Amino acid sequence: MTTVPELDPVIHAQARLRVMTSLAALAEGDRIAFPRLQQVLDMTAGNLSTHLRKLEDAGYLEITKTHERRTPVTYLGLTRQGRRAFEDYTAALRTLLAGSGNGQ
Amino acid sequence: MTERADTSDLSAEKSLALIEEQRGRVGRDLEPNAVLLFGAWGLAWLIGFAGIYAADRGWAGLSELVAGLLFFALLMTALVVTAVQVVRSARGVRGVSSEIGAMYGWSWLLGFGCLFAINAGLARQDGGLTDEQWALFGPAGALLVVGLVYLGGGAMWRDRVQYRLGVWILATDAVSVFAGVPGNYLVLALAGGGGFLAAAAWFTVQRRRAVPA
Incomplete structure (x- = not known):
């Protein structure tokens, strides 16, 4: 048996995975x-x-956190570390899938 | 040394499916609808130039004024569709891509502004251009701007479809002038409008593939 790669528990949850996917889809710096x-x-x-x-x-x-026309707006983006973590996760x-694919 | 990931109910397959699904959704929400954009411009060119061709040939009693107004209305519609798509997709996102988008938007305005000045300058010349020369140069100048901006956009976003469309538009443009009047209108309608519609069709297939039913 080969070692099973560990999935980052911070990302490996339905809601956070969707958040990370969305933020990673933005252009870097956006x-x-x-x-x-x-x-x-x-x-x-x-x-x-x-x-x-x-x-x-x-x-x-x-x-x-910033202001637009006096309304507070929060902007979000991945840090370099976050982008890296998402790449490692995928x-x-x-x-994992390549390893289990043979047994199907 | 427990595998925390394994205790989750999220399997690797499910995770990957979730990523693909969310990517598709983000793409649809944060990018302009390419099918609508290319479709709107394709129809405007196809129907608009075909109308002008028909009016020139005196088909179906279509006057040049009506054909011109029809073309103008179609172009304005495509422009509104584009503006709505761009504004909608850029909403709430700022950073590098807003700056790129602004520079790209200005390249359209500056290109057509310069062309407008060139046309105005030519018209001021003694005698100006003949009607036939205007009929050839008017559309050809506009398409030169369009083709070049598409090349720029394609290069910047590494979008091969956009780049190829730019090449196609420039080729169509060059051929149209040699087709003479009113053949040039037919070339621009069929090859020009057709090029846009082909791009729209290609993006339709892409979207279907990206969005599992």
Whole structure:
């Protein structure tokens, strides 16, 4: 048996995986506003905030708070570490699938 | 040393499917709908230039004024479709891509602004151009701008479809001038509009493939 690659537990949860996928799909250096991300994910603000906090704690997320026409807006984007973690995660997934594919 | 990932109910297959699904969704939400864009411009060129050709040949009692207005209305519609798509897709996203988008948008405005000045300058010349020369140069100048901006956009976003369309437009443009009036209109309608519609068709197939039912 080959060693099974470990999947990053911060990313390997349905909601956070969707958040990470969406942010990784942005061009590097781009930031997305919180409500827009919420729309793309179809998640409640509270639910999304909870997951964003976990991603931020892991150092994957960069949160910028700013004002647009006096309204506070939060912009989100992956850190370099976050982008790397997502790439590693998808690579690990592929390795796992390639390993189990023979047994089907 | 427990495998924490294994205790999750999310299998590797499911994860990968989830990633693909979300990627598709982000693509649809954050990128302009290419099918709508190319479709709108393709129809505008096809029907618009065909109308002008028909009016020139005196078919179906179509006057040049009506054909011109029809073409103008079609171009304005395509422009509105484009603006709505671009604004909608760029909403809530800022950073590198907004800057690139702004520079790209300006290249259209500057290109057509310059062409407008060239046309105005030519018209001021003693005698100006003959009607036939205008009929050839008017569309040809506009298509030169369109083709070149498509080459630029294709290169910048590494979008081969867009780049190929740019090459096709330039080739169509060159041929149209040698077709003479009113043959040039027919070339622009069929080859020009057709090129856009082919791109739209290609993107339709891509979207179907990207979105599992």
